[in-house]
Amino acid sequence: MKAWVAPRYGPPGVLRLEERPEPRPGAGQLLVRVRAIGLNFADCAARLGVYPRVPKPPFVPGMEVSGEVAALGEGVSGPPVGTAVAAVPIFGGHAELVAVDARFVRPLAAGMGFATGAALAVTGITADHALVTVGRLRPGERVAITAAAGGVGTIAVQMAVAAGGQVLAVASTPAKRELAVGLGAHEAVSYEAYPRAVAAGVDLVVDAVGGSLFRPGWRALRPDGRYVLYGFAAALGAGRVRYLHAALELLRMGIAMPFSLVERTRTLAGFNLSLVPHLAGELQARFGRIEAMVAAGALRPIVGATFPFARLPEAHALLQGRGSTGKVVVEL
Ligand SMILES: NC(=O)c1ccc[n+]([C@@H]2O[C@H](COP(=O)([O-])OP(=O)(O)OC[C@H]3O[C@@H](n4cnc5c(N)ncnc54)[C@H](OP(=O)(O)O)[C@@H]3O)[C@@H](O)[C@H]2O)c1
CATH class of the missing domain: 3.40.50.720 (NAD(P)-binding Rossmann-like Domain)
Structure with missing residues (x-):
């Protein structure tokens, strides 16, 4: 699979598009085929090496994605393969495939597209x-x-x-x-x-x-x-x-x-x-309320800019350089 790798901590230009082995979902994890990446300021901080618990380089940043379930790890009973989901891997999401703790994966609400799905969690x-x-x-x-x-x-x-x-x-x-x-x-x-x-x-x-x-x-x-x-x-x-x-x-x-x-x-x-994964169960319920607000028209996710996967470093530069409004989304 292709993934954007930070070979060292630094500005957006350090990111490199590389071939990497496909991840396998471990126990309690789901494998997600990524369709859209929701960029977070935390991704910039991770790339710069100043985010809590950031892996040592080389590493693949990427806190948030939407996509389809590609495989289930041991002990995970759903959602079934092919389900459209939003997922928060914290790291690893700037890639075509990412393994995510099942507690941080949620089926997308009916009618929600991948770009919006990557912008809301x-x-x-x-x-x-x-x-x-x-x-x-x-x-x-x-x-x-x-x-x-x-x-x-x-x-x-x-x-x-x-x-x-x-x-x-x-x-x-x-x-x-x-x-x-x-x-x-x-x-x-x-x-x-x-x-x-x-x-x-x-x-x-x-x-x-x-x-x-x-x-x-x-x-x-x-x-x-x-x-x-x-x-x-x-x-x-x-x-x-x-x-x-x-x-x-x-x-x-x-x-x-x-x-x-x-x-x-x-x-x-x-x-x-x-840093508070024990809140995971509560967060799922809360996310349900947020989706309900969107469905009722009380909340409008704002996607201010979209980039193709090949131009992901430009998306990082826009966000870190204060040039963005709403959410920056990278589409695969
Ligand atoms: N604690 C948590 O659990 C948690 C979770 C998610 C996000 N966050 C934090 O929430 C904030 C927003 O995250 P986001 O992903 O939605 O990003 P964002 O708000 O879309 O982008 C960051 C914004 O911060 C403002 N800013 C002020 N000083 C800045 C500076 N020196 N450099 C760059 N930007 C500056 C800019 O808006 P102006 O140009 O209007 O100033 C910029 O657009 C970030 O600080 C992030 O770390 C925290």
Whole structure:
């Protein structure tokens, strides 16, 4: 099979298309013939060698795919061969075939195409976890969402609006802010305008950027406010990890004193869903709710760009270089 391999950690240009042996599904795994790859910012971080538990090079990145079940490993009873599925292998998905833990495979809802199927699992579950499970968003609350025009962001904006939140979207360009408003955001501001916009008070901040963006939102939390940090995009440059810049951005986040949580009745929470596989069963049920929202027309997966498999490194460059909106999908 063909696979995109990172022979070393580095910028998008390190990726090489190679012939690799076909993987065999192990116990508890399914083999998926990949039809579409949903690109995640985590794939860029993995390629750069800064994602948790990233394999040593050479390795095949690829967190999320859709495709058809090609074989069942020992102890796996379904879905049957040929079923269209979405799957989250975490690594290995930039390939024609990938073996995936069966707990992270789900049949695609009726009528859902492969591109949409590759665009919804990670974004939907992450947005749901940030807004609902950890963020406890209630109707009428003001919620700030950073990187609001991105893969997770476009889903989070729609979910927050559907839950009755007053959404303050933060994005870097006018076109991205327009997209967020088109999805229902009540306000959309640049990163430069954000400190002023949020200062009026906010109940929930859902932030995947971090760095110098953290303190304005943290300070603006109203009593019982929640700050949910689930990424650190501020650390990355267009090609490489800017370690000095990342260190400065970390310092700019400052220190949260535990007693200040009590004094101000506020919550600081963080998560990385790839590190909590014990949530797998719960995630399946949640994904069912997300699919139901899509079927009811309450949620629209946004695929901002598609690339053929042969041009996968360009898709990486677009995402890491901040050029994308919604989800970037690579089709096979
Ligand atoms: N913890 C978890 O379980 C989990 C799961 C999924 C995703 N995530 C995180 O959620 C975020 C969104 O993921 P995604 O795959 O949907 O990506 P994405 O939002 O489509 O793309 C990343 C966006 O981050 C913003 N950004 C801000 N500073 C940046 C910088 N220095 N370099 C590049 N981008 C920057 C850009 O939007 P603007 O141009 O508008 O700033 C960019 O479009 C990522 O930080 C990712 O790591 C976390």
